[in-house]
Amino acid sequence: MTAPPQPQSRFAELFDAPLPRGLREEVAEMDWTRVIASHSPAGGPVRLRQWECTDAQRPASRLGPQARNYRATIAVGDSISTCTAAGSGPVAALTVMLHARGVPVELLRFHQLDSAAGITTFVRGTDGAHAEWGMGVSDDATESALSAVVACANRLAC
Numbered sequence: 001m002t003a004p005p006q007p008q009s010r011f012a013e014l015f016d017a018p019l020p021r022g023l024r025e026e027v028a029e030m031d032w033t034r035v036i037a038s039h040s041p042a043g044g045p046v047r048l049r050q051w052e053c054t055d056a057q058r059p060a061s062r063l064g065p066q067a068r069n070y071r072a073t074i075a076v077g078d079s080i081s082t083c084t085a086a087g088s089g090p091v092a093a094l095t096v097m098l099h100a101r102g103v104p105v106e107l108l109r110f111h112q113l114d115s116a117a118g119i120t121t122f123v124r125g126t127d128g129a130h131a132e133w134g135m136g137v138s139d140d141a142t143e144s145a146l147s148a149v150v151a152c153a154n155r156l157a158c
Helices: 005-017 032-039 090-100 141-157
Strands: 046-053 068-076 079-087 106-116 118-126 131-138
Touching: 032 131, 046 090, 046 141, 068 090, 079 090, 090 106, 090 141, 106 141, 118 141, 131 141
Parallel strands: none
Antiparallel strands: 046 068, 068 079, 106 118, 118 131
């Protein structure tokens, strides 16, 4: 009888790379389904409803180093509101929006990998008191990253 694949080997099958250091040790005894369920929760108090770059009509090559402007609809618990922020990228803008909504998330680590399953983003974030990993998967790199930040925020809220 063969043992079921460990998360490390399953991850290597998908991405040809090891899990990020720190997460690797945290999920060492979990099967891959449990890793996904625990680090990319479908529910939680923080939910991202809509996302857009409001100055997308200007090509990035014409923007130079200045920040871009973003708008999102974010739910925190039962409260839903539209937020705007400027940031060097979508992840930076989302963390500004979350802070404004009372959800502090400072990113400590960011890993994004591509595979046949899609783009998977792992982020390690802190609320100043403790740190958690979040994970997002999408065919779009930005959606994957934003999902990972929201997953991290929800894990920090628990």
